[in-house]
Structure formats: structure tokens, C-alpha cells
Amino acid sequence: MSPRTLIAFVGLGPIGRSTLSYALFRPGLEVVAACDPAPDLAGRTLASIVSGAPASVRVAPSLDALAKLPAGTVAILCTQSHVPQVAATIEALVRARLAVVTSCEEMVHPRWRHPDWAERVDALAREHGVALLGTGVNPGFVLDLLPATLSGVALRVDGVKCERVVDAATRRGPLQQKVGAGRTAAEFRVEVAAGRLGHIGLPESAALLCEALRFGLPEVRETIEPVVAAAAIETPFVRVAKGGVAGLDHRLVAKAPGGTVEMTLQMYLGAPSTHDRLELAGEPPLVLQVEGGTPGDLATVAALLNAAPAMAALAPGLRSVLDAPPPVCRFRG
Secondary structure, three states: OOOOEEEEEEOOOHHHHHHHHHHOOOOOEEEEEEEOOOOOOOOOEHHHOOOOOOOOOEEEOOHHHHOOOOOOOEEEEOOOOOHHHHHHHHHHHHHOOOEEEEOOHHHHOOOOOOHHHHHHHHHHHHHHOOEEEEOOOOOOOOOOHHHHHHHHHOOEEEEEEEEEEEEHHHOOHHHHHHOOOOOOHHHHHHHHHOOOOOOOOHHHHHHHHHHHOOOOOOEEEEEEEEEEOOOOEEOOOOEEOOOOEEEEEEEEEEEEOOEEEEEEEEEEOOOOOOEEEEEEEEEOOEEEEEEOOOOHHHHHHHHHHHHHHHHHHOOOEEEOOOOOOOOOOOOOO
């Protein structure tokens, strides 16, 4: 009989709640705690938030309630996208000796933007005997782990081209806002320049892939342009006038001593022919295309749940999806 993995949820927004709802059907997982300071959540039972969740578990308003959880408990952290926004939370969880699996995009490869903090939290995690892992669908799988895995049947890889096209109308409201849907082109450019808008994690994916393929440290250049709506579009979350912004076209080139990685990410309302496409130049050349693309929200939930039981096998410290066991789904419902 497989040992149980005790789970504590930190953050019960859309992804956190969805992950919780699916965790309830995993026989190897036991939800033992939750934390969210939101006034409408703190103090409530999990059963009052997600049907079927344990009524004995109440949402704590602070991380102090997690300090006495048993060794081996895994915190699933689903709150913010940038390391500075989650750094204090992660450090507190580490000091409570909880392993951490997080959907924070920059945590997929925090050494890229935040090398000093990454070194400190790595040392802290080693000291307290726990592992930290950032994962998800993008970054965390489609544009980094998947092409790295595909290279396992190549004799030589000289370069990689990745393309992901997503219909943002099929995604949650916060993501539609994040890609700029509903803004004017001028507003879009101001928000992008201020760092308040756009997909997060593309440079992390490119740097992680360069590391996996031993290309060396890359020089990264990005462009983010608005995709303009040819006709009015309305979703339950946003309204876009004709000529308004439907989403984004994010492109990146990472040039490293050993090869080049090119990435294109188009996420906009009504995007046709959605797909994920990977091209590896080398010997032999390889192409992999996922028609319809990888469903972002559900795939993120799956990545978190499939990673949680594997945390016990990771050595303490800051880890990446390259270090973790292959994220295989072994659940049969």
C-alpha cells in the first residue's frame, strides 16, 4: 500500500480551489490544512468552499497554523506569479519544515531573475531538510520539460523552436486580464512596459531548456505585441471592442554558446488552430505537435498533484522539473 502524502493548501484562488477539488479523489493524498488570509475564506471549513472537502479542516488566516504539521507534509502554494511576492511565504513554509510545490511561474527557474534569493532559499531548504519545486504547464512543462525530454532520442541538438497558440477565451478570467484582453493598444503597451501585463515565465522556460541541453547561459531578447480584435468579442469576464486588444503575441530568442532557443506564445481570445509545436534541429531533426494544445488550467492542476507525492524522493533544496522524477500520472479514477 502506497504511503499517504499529507497536503496543506496555501492560497485558495481559482487554481488552488481546482487543485483541492481534484486532490480529494486521489487516494494517496490527504488534505490536512489550508491557509488563505482573504476575509471571505479565513475561518471557513474547506467543505463550505469545495464540496466533499474535509469539514474538520478550517482555513487558517496565517501560516502560523501550519507550523506543527507532521514532517513530510507538502504545501501546495498557489498565490502569486513573481518570486518577490511569494518569497516570504516560501521561507516561512521551509522554516516549518514543509516541502513546497508551487505554481508560481518564476519559481520554475528562480535563479534566472533572482539568483541571490535562490541561493539563500536553497541553503535554507537544505538546512531544514525539505525540497522546493516550481511546476505547471507553461512554464514547467510544454516549453521546457517537454522539449528537453524529446531531446532524449536525439544524437545532437543545435537549436529548438517552440510555438504555443492558446485561445484565451477558454481560460479563467485572471488569465484573460493578464494577456491584456479588453484594453486599448496604447494601454496594453503602457502596462507591458510597467511589467503589470503579459505572460510570466517565458525567459525562465528558455533558460531552463538551455540548461537542460547544456547550451550555456543565454542572452535573451523578448517582444510582446498586442493582438487586435477584428470584431467585438465578449466573454463572461471581459468585453473587447473591434480594434481593441484580444490578447498578446509574445516572442523570445535565447542565444547561448551551444545553441539557440526560439519561442512564440500567442494567447488571445478566439485564437484559431490552437496547438503546441516543438521543433528540434539536430540529428535527427524532430517535430512534435499537440493539436488543440495542452489545456492550461487543468494541466497546471495535474502538474501540481502529480508532483506532490514525488517530493519525498527529492533531495532537500531548491529543485527544478529537470531534477524531479518524470511527472507520470498514476491515478486511475
